Amino acid sequence: MTDEIELPAEVTLLWGLRETARRGRKPSLTVADITRAAVEVADAEGLAAVSMTRVAAQLGNATMALYRYVKSKDELLLLMSDAALDGPPDLPDGVDWRTGLTLWARGVLKVLRRHPWTAQIPISGPPVGPNNLWWFDRALHALGDTGLDEEDKVGVVMGLLTFVHGELRLSIDLSKGYAENPEAFGRQYGMALAQVVDAQRFPALSKVIAAGVFEGEVPYDEEAEGEFGLGLYLDGVAAFIERRTARQG
């Protein structure tokens, strides 16, 4: 149990397990400070604005000071992507699995929509950050009384996570663009499509355009669209649970 193996660098970083120095000059910053400043910059000016120089300026320090706390910018990005899942999930207990997972998915989306840049940070490995694992735990918990075995639960949650990540990637930038210029997403988008899509090469799409689907609100409305797909996935999970429990009694 308490076999001490050498923990990977990312783990010690994300969990704040780097040994603190006893001698020498006192650090004027903490990893948490730096992460917070970087998140502030990203929230305000986008991920592209997050440079070591910019973050250091935000903290009133020189650029190179940051490298005493973080080995590279990639490490900072890793910290940011865990920090983005900030608020601890406050989910009601004792609800059925479907309500639980629905609230969970909405919760993840709500939190991450406040930090739209998360979708642009490349994923470098399996989740090990405390906030990531904390959310993961809550989703597993929601499946507690379904009778699924642990491996199936992980599969279901991974699928849900997959869906949510896709939702983020597809919807966040779109809804941002939509907010800035609604015209371009409604009629204008439909008309541009109509002009460029010919019925021969795109028969099915042409029918959709002809039916006027893209003329009003374009279906990239974040809530409606997310809910629809999410509902479909959860219907599938329900069927899966029934199959499993029917077989095992």
Added chain:
Amino acid sequence: MTDEIELPAEVTLLWGLRETARRGRKPSLTVADITRAAVEVADAEGLAAVSMTRVAAQLGNATMALYRYVKSKDELLLLMSDAALDGPPDLPDGVDWRTGLTLWARGVLKVLRRHPWTAQIPISGPPVGPNNLWWFDRALHALGDTGLDEEDKVGVVMGLLTFVHGELRLSIDLSKGYAENPEAFGRQYGMALAQVVDAQRFPALSKVIAAGVFEGEVPYDEEAEGEFGLGLYLDGVAAFIERRTARQG
């Protein structure tokens, strides 16, 4: 119908509709050449290696020559993300919707896994590239005989697309890391988790770890995982189709 509206810049770029010059020096490159070279570089050395300088060198031209064809690097990235969906989808006709969508999803994943960098390109707007729309059309086509109306079809396909994008984002980098260092994903990952996750704060996750789910093959195996979640989603779609057709006869 043929009202000419001014097409957005991205559309004219992606569809090759920029007016060709009649006078002056002949261009020695084409947008397609540049896109192809950029894709080659990204495939071989990753998206980070794609710089205007590097792409120009690939073509034997000077850096600034590219800017006669492309307004910015972002435009080049846009071109790349449409080009990544290269091979036209060769899907069998006359299969039921579920087989069709399953093959479709596998097809998208197969094509995009050959260009893993797509997941890192930020999405800047609704899909307008020819390849994107072509794939979109094929998915809509697969739903042709389900009796769903056009708007529902779009919803189902968007959900599927969401799922596939999430799959890409989560799985590609992971499977790359897994290929490089399988140890880190199996026992080592499980042991690191076990050391860091305490049962009080992460009760559900602790049970999963105790059950040994993370000890063997970690469940980030691309095929198995994708198929499982995909199957769940399609089960949901099946239920939806039944509901809809039952109501409308």
Added chain:
DNA sequence: GCTTTTAAGCGTAACCCATACGCAATTACG
């Protein structure tokens, strides 16, 4: 065919960025 007009090719330079390295400043320990 010569001139004019137009657009492509691209050298230069301005201004970003990440980060290696070394030294100065600061703190704790003996």
Added chain:
DNA sequence: CGTAATTGCGTATGGGTTACGCTTAAAAGC
């Protein structure tokens, strides 16, 4: 107090995007 350890950070290197303007090539007009 001296010494070792550690942080702060100035400087330098080598990369990146891209604005600008000059040179060069091709077509159009005469």
